[in-house]
Amino acid sequence: MELAQRYRSAAWLVLSLAVLVVGGLILRPFVPALVWALVLSILTQPIYERFRRRLGDSLGAGLTVLAAVLFVGLPLVVVGSFLYLQILDALQAIGSQSTATRNSLQVVLDGVTKALAPVLRAVGQEGFSLTDWVASNRQMLIEAVRQPLGQAAVGVGKGVFTGVVALLTMFFLLRDGGRLREPAVELSPLSPEQTESLFLRIGQTVRAVFVGIVLVAVAQGLAAGVGYFVAGVPNPIVWTLVTMVLCAIPLLGSPLVYVPLGITLITQGRPLAGVLLMAYGFLIVSNIDNLLRPFVIGAQTNLHPMAVFFSLLGGVFLLGPVGLMAGPMVLTVALCLADALREARREATAAG
Secondary structure (H helix, E strand, O other): OHHHHHHHHHHHHHHHHHHHHHHHHHHHHHHHHHHHHHHHHHHOHHHHHHHHHHHOHHHHHHHHHHHHHHHHHHHHHHHHHHHHHHHHHHHHHHOOOOHHHHHHHHHHHHHHHHHOHHHHHHOOOOOOOHHHHHHHOHHHHHHHHHHHHHHHHHHHHHHHHHHHHHHHHHHHHHHHHHHHHHHHHHHOOOOHHHHHHHHHHHHHHHHHHHHHHHHHHHHHHHHHHHHHHHHOOOOHHHHHHHHHHHOOOOOOOOHHHHHHHHHHHHHOOOHHHHHHHHHHHHHHHHHHHHHHHHHHHHHHHOOOHHHHHHHHHHHHHHHHHHHHHHHHHHHHHHHHHHHHHHHHHHHHHHHO
């Protein structure tokens, strides 16, 4: 009888692990969508509760999802389309054969060649001219820039699919999340009180990250706006708002705005303004989020800024943009588990 019981226990363990592994592999492609759904559900929970009290569960969840699309998805689509057209205009300007364009680019390239002259002499390339090299490889350079744009278009398609799955999942999380809470508490290895505390801290972390993203995006947009105004970019207020929206996208953000604008200024016969704008963007604007975001989020979650910094970057490298939310969430769960372990050890020590 004891042998049979051990067999059943071992078989149950193997079967459970196999199901978990296969289930994880099935859900792996949808992890970003699931995380986005969870994040959006937490952020829009107060809105859903208002709709639910008046209109019921299903209609309230549907209207909440629609509100998320209108206030989050629609601005990104508009800004993305606007920016894509701007980048195409910049590429067309680079490929232009007009005299003004050639002269503007030649001034910049000659200046770079002159600055690199000592290095070129040291490596035996004293006669090298960056202007001549760009002229002979113009088409290759244009294609090299257009290829990432094509890859970006594919990424946009995947992003749209992920967004649709996230919104569908968000609907069911809002509508049925209350009924799923009790089974989740029962299955948790933590005590009910610790599990409820974990849910609360995850919600606080998500809201803190969201606030941090918004505040840092506003700071980056305003800093970039100062550069646009000084450089004489047309419609600097519009580009400042576009920068604010795009700064919420990790690993991309502001360079998608100031680089095309800088290239456009160069091709319009203002090489110094274009180069200085791009240098200002790389050195100042793009580094604001790395400096401010960990401190803003850490101040709201009582987490050390360095821990927040590594969780943000690690999450982004692992999961892409959604990792900006997932990283701090995983950090919060890890700290809650550590607190539970410490409490269990204190209780065991006191009992012993």
